[in-house]
Amino acid sequence: MNKLERISPESVDVDGGHLRAFIERIERLEEEKRATMEDIKEVYAEAKGNGFDVKIMRKVISLRRMDRDKRVEEETVLELYLQALGEL
Amino acid sequence: MNKLERISPESVDVDGGHLRAFIERIERLEEEKRATMEDIKEVYAEAKGNGFDVKIMRKVISLRRMDRDKRVEEETVLELYLQALGEL
Amino acid sequence: MNKLERISPESVDVDGGHLRAFIERIERLEEEKRATMEDIKEVYAEAKGNGFDVKIMRKVISLRRMDRDKRVEEETVLELYLQALGEL
Amino acid sequence: MNKLERISPESVDVDGGHLRAFIERIERLEEEKRATMEDIKEVYAEAKGNGFDVKIMRKVISLRRMDRDKRVEEETVLELYLQALGEL
DNA sequence: ACCGAAGTTGTATCAC
DNA sequence: GTGATACAACTTCGGT
DSSP states (O other), rough: OOHHSSSSGGGTTTOOOHHHHHHHHEEEEEEEEEHHHHHHHHHHHHHHTOOOHHHHHHHHHHHHHHHHHHHHHHHHHHHHHHHHTOOO | OHHHSOOOOGGOOOOHHHHHHHHHHHHHHHHHHHHHHHHHHHHHHHHHHHTTOOOHHHHHHHHHHHHHHHHHHHHHHHHHHHHHHOOO | OGGGOOOGGGGOOOOOOHOOOOHHHHHHHHHHHHHHHHHHHHHHHHHHHTTTOOHHHHHHHHHHHHHHHHHHHHHHHHHHHHHHTTOO | OOOOOSSSSGGGGOOOHHHHHHHHHHHHHHHHHHHHHHHHHHHHHHHHHHHHOHHHHHHHHHHHHHHHHHHHHHHHHHHHHHHHHHHH
């Protein structure tokens, strides 16, 4: 038995091709995300160029995002209530 | 110039006693936080023992926290608006 | 009230007052925790103001915490051994 | 009319329609970004389901990203050199 | 003991 | 460069 085989024998048989495929899918998606983030920055820059206050815009967007999140959470709680009632 | 003096000479004169004091203050506060987290767990356990659903309780508390956060954010936006108006 | 009595829908009487009391105890504790977290941040800020590197401080504290946990674990094992010996 | 709209409406000539358009473009892009992040999480989950270690995968991707950034940086420096040479 | 979800911590990005 | 925001990574917690 050589040195490499002695190290973590159970993980020696990793399917490199399979792993590589996953890695590359993720990297492609991350590149997509990065591009979208660039686009967002550009829109902010354009808005700023039109005299709008970026800081305020961010806050407004953050507030609207909170509203959405809150709505989702409310639905989740409702579902939990209904489940709990069903189990009584 | 010897080896030690070449390595990050500007950080050689760290005031160890001063640093230690900061570290210990933080560690004391972290211990305090840990204790509070323990207390919270105990209250959840007690509530569960009284027939309440911990998962639902967590969601409810999360919702109420969101409400508070949203209120704070609204105030922040309001302040930003007032600032922006003052600058017009 | 036992489990069976809770089954019929008309007796789905969640004790709101009781629940509210638990919720409020938890929220009070969470506020306490939040305040402690604020304090910690302030100490880091103060340390930074005194020229210390916050990132490194965090590392130091993290290492000391690991050591502490390790020491506690070792003491637990030791106690188990001692108990076992006492029972021989 | 809500709280925010009540503030000196007559002297604040923000172009609401224009602002709204910017906000909505950003929100649309953020939704796109969120969807991509979801996709990434799904790929990780699928990889995990195939027996791969997500934590290690993240490390691998992070290392490859650093390499890529480093390579891009080096190319940038190289271009600067070439430009400088061209200007001699 | 593991899993998924939630929360926390640490780091990077961004606007000023 | 600094403080604030957002993201990524890690830990915790309750349930199975």
